[in-house]
Amino acid sequence: MNRFYPHASYSAARSQRFVALFLLMSLIVAMFGAKAANAATDNSGLSLNAKSAILMDAETGQILYQNNADTALPPASMTKMMTEYLVFKAVQDGKLSWDQTVTVQENASLQIGSRVFLAEGDKHTVEDLYKAMAVGSANDATVQLAETVAGSEEAFAKLMNETAKQLGMTTAHFINSTGLDRADMPEKYRPTSIDGETVMSAKDAAILAYHILKDYPEFLNYSKIQSFKFRPTDKAPVVNWDWMLESNKNVTNFKKFAYDGVDGLKTGHTSNAGNCFTGTALRNGTRLIAVVMGVPGDSNDGKRFLETAKLFDYGFSNFEKKTLVDAKATVPGYETLKVKKGAHKKVAVVTASDLTVLLPKGKTVNPTVAEVKPLSDPLVAPIKQGDKVGTVTYTYKDPATQADKTVTLDLIASEDDKKAGWFKLLLRSIGEFFSGLFKGIVNLF
Incomplete structure (x- = not known):
């Protein structure tokens, strides 16, 4: 004998409506979520029609x-x-x-x-x-x-x-x-x-x-x-x-x-x-x-x-x-690099080129010196003006993308440093010997 249960039928229909509503809300959330994701990667207002x-x-x-x-x-x-x-x-x-x-x-x-x-x-x-x-x-x-x-x-x-x-x-x-x-x-x-x-x-x-x-x-x-x-x-x-x-x-x-x-x-x-x-x-x-x-x-x-x-x-x-660093600029704290066998113990150095970047109009950044690396430490004379003697690495934050940027420029000698004569090198070696000896004696006390 077939029986009709009206409350059960109503309950089933209500469950189906609930499931349908849930699926619809999920779809809407997904669509808005996708739009939000796209907006997150493209905040320029371009709205390009491209993959x-x-x-x-x-x-x-x-x-x-x-x-x-x-x-x-x-x-x-x-x-x-x-x-x-x-x-x-x-x-x-x-x-x-x-x-x-x-x-x-x-x-x-x-x-x-x-x-x-x-x-x-x-x-x-x-x-x-x-x-x-x-x-x-x-x-x-x-x-x-x-x-x-x-x-x-x-x-x-x-x-x-x-x-x-x-x-x-x-x-x-x-x-x-x-x-x-x-x-x-x-x-x-x-x-x-x-x-x-x-x-x-x-x-x-x-x-x-x-x-x-x-x-x-x-x-x-x-x-x-x-x-x-x-x-x-x-x-x-x-x-x-x-x-x-x-x-x-x-x-x-x-x-x-x-x-x-x-x-x-x-x-x-x-x-x-x-x-x-x-x-x-x-x-x-x-x-x-x-x-x-x-x-x-x-x-x-x-x-x-x-x-x-x-x-x-x-x-x-x-x-x-915007030029952040000029060509032929000195690097603060690294105006010179050590030289051996030269007429001088140090040689003045400058940047070989400028550091120029594209920045959003009205924005500026201050690059930080991350590293100065000479080709050898110390450099070896003779050195001619314009010779590459090392590199300087700058870091800055790109205001367009907020990404950390690293740029390396060459360093060049801004003057000549000829190789010293044998007599001068001899006198320098004697001086360095006695200087080192004196410091060693001082350290004993």
Whole structure:
């Protein structure tokens, strides 16, 4: 016999309503918690529409802004910055020359995506292939340059990973020279000794750009090219994917994205990576590096450039250069360093360069001397004016990030100290002997 228990039914319904209300409140708390977490990492008011971003001073590597900047993400063709760096290094080291003719191999001819349609057996100079890579992000030209440097793209990828560690990049992992996903590589040429996919954090991308600009500033001569014809017979030129170039301010399709001072560096896009961009701009003697990764939308909507412009605006509007220590300044308490075998027992020293940083406008800091380290203690004469004789390390708190910063400057001699003659050294030794003897006698009492 079925029985109806109204109180039990009511109690069950009330429990279900309670559970539903609890779940709803939990969801609301989680949503507000996520917003609070985001606000904690981005208190600049930028509200960037990107998975990660960073803004860096290109002169010192100082970070002015970052949001999720340490997370490794697919960088797409921003990977090519490492290829560009290593090809420049190969040229500088004499392993390649810009006018060297290269014969295109099969791997390059099989590449997909952005390319200049190289065919196996084609012959082109290193410089033409480099332009195709830097301007048009050509995967085929990139692969051919990688193979020319290292013998195979897989060997080149290993070189990329080794170099990343040397440059201080902590998350970067490369499987190829282009940034293509493994599945988009020609099956025959997919790496067997390197696992996973290519990833790199925004901070690592900025570090890489920093080293390109420091070590090979001539790279900008390529990255700022608006367009060029890869072959004289090509109907259409290769157009630079960097729509932010200052030179685009009069180009109808790009002028809304053109930004004063931009002359590089590298775009990137795949379905997995979204839209990425590492850009650099120079204004009034200050050069900044900005990186955005995972910007949603189509690669042809230009949103990554609008997000990058927010970073540049923030940097140029809110920061100014401040010299904390002048070049050729004495270090209080360390105005001289000891010298042996010299005409004098001490030599005057000063800083070799200044300590200049970007600070929020209206802010200042007072650096503290943490360490003075001579090249040897004592130094050995002869010493010429301008010779490096040691280093001085300063510490200060960055008012933008509240992080403790450490900067080391070289110390140089501000005067000559010639090697003393044998007679003077003899007299000095005799004096030091009797001085030490007298002190020893005094200590007996």
